[in-house]
Amino acid sequence: MEEIKLRIKNMNKKYNDNIIFDNFDIEFDVNKVNCIVGKSGCGKSTLLNIVSGIVKNDSEDFKTMEDLGISYIFQEDRLIEWLNVEENIKFVLDKKYKKEVLERKLQDYLDLAGIIQYKKYYPQMLSGGIRQRVNIVRALIYPSKVIIMDEPFKSIDIKNKNIIMEKLKYILKKEVRTVLFVTHDIDEALFIADKIYVLGGSPVKVKGVLDNNSIDKNAITDLI
Numbered sequence: 001m002e003e004i005k006l007r008i009k010n011m012n013k014k015y016n017d018n019i020i021f022d023n024f025d026i027e028f029d030v031n032k033v034n035c036i037v038g039k040s041g042c043g044k045s046t047l048l049n050i051v052s053g054i055v056k057n058d059s060e061d062f063k064t065m066e067d068l069g070i071s072y073i074f075q076e077d078r079l080i081e082w083l084n085v086e087e088n089i090k091f092v093l094d095k096k097y098k099k100e101v102l103e104r105k106l107q108d109y110l111d112l113a114g115i116i117q118y119k120k121y122y123p124q125m126l127s128g129g130i131r132q133r134v135n136i137v138r139a140l141i142y143p144s145k146v147i148i149m150d151e152p153f154k155s156i157d158i159k160n161k162n163i164i165m166e167k168l169k170y171i172l173k174k175e176v177r178t179v180l181f182v183t184h185d186i187d188e189a190l191f192i193a194d195k196i197y198v199l200g201g202s203p204v205k206v207k208g209v210l211d212n213n214s215i216d217k218n219a220i221t222d223l224i
């Protein structure tokens, strides 16, 4: 069966004389976890920021993914300190679901993420790892087709990171969502990805695309 692709075409970006993307094209697998790796500064975050419309592409003939609906998970959790966990999650959902549906989803996702007991807690009462789990639940409940994650575990200690990654992997297996996940950590990519895209060069190019059943750490390291 042919896989459905999400195509990004004609990406162009330069900062002063620094050309990051020069007619850059890439295609991601729809409803899969697509991990993007590459040397620091090669343009991974800029790629996510352009496809999501946060940063403007330099040329006109470019289509962002905004129409698909996007959820974001960044390195920092961006929770609102004066709202409790439940309120933080509901805050972004403004009438997206009927009340009963929302309550069920909230219950299900908090349960899946293992944080149901923190529902009424305020962010300052939570550890960094739990806060990030709330952030992930918030992004997943939002009815988006695309989930963008930019180094979501960078500031989380290894023990918590492993717990969250296990939970996230489990949840994503059940979801029908296209995930674009940027990381500098190859082990993270190997753990969670269906496909890994290695970016590099200046202007940046796709140096390799590796499928999950053929992924080997050395092959990726050689490409970076």
Ligand SMILES: Nc1ncnc2c1ncn2[C@@H]1O[C@H](COP(=O)(O)OP(=O)(O)OP(=O)(O)O)[C@@H](O)[C@H]1O
Residues within 6 Å of the ligand: 015, 018, 020, 038, 039, 040, 041, 042, 043, 044, 045, 046, 047, 184
């Ligand atoms: N607002 C900006 N103004 C000028 N240069 C920028 C700006 N944003 C990014 N850059 C430059 O664009 C290039 C790509 O940056 P980007 O953050 O996308 O890389 P990255 O691969 O995500 O890096 P890292 O892994 O370190 O986060 C870098 O050379 C960076 O210095």
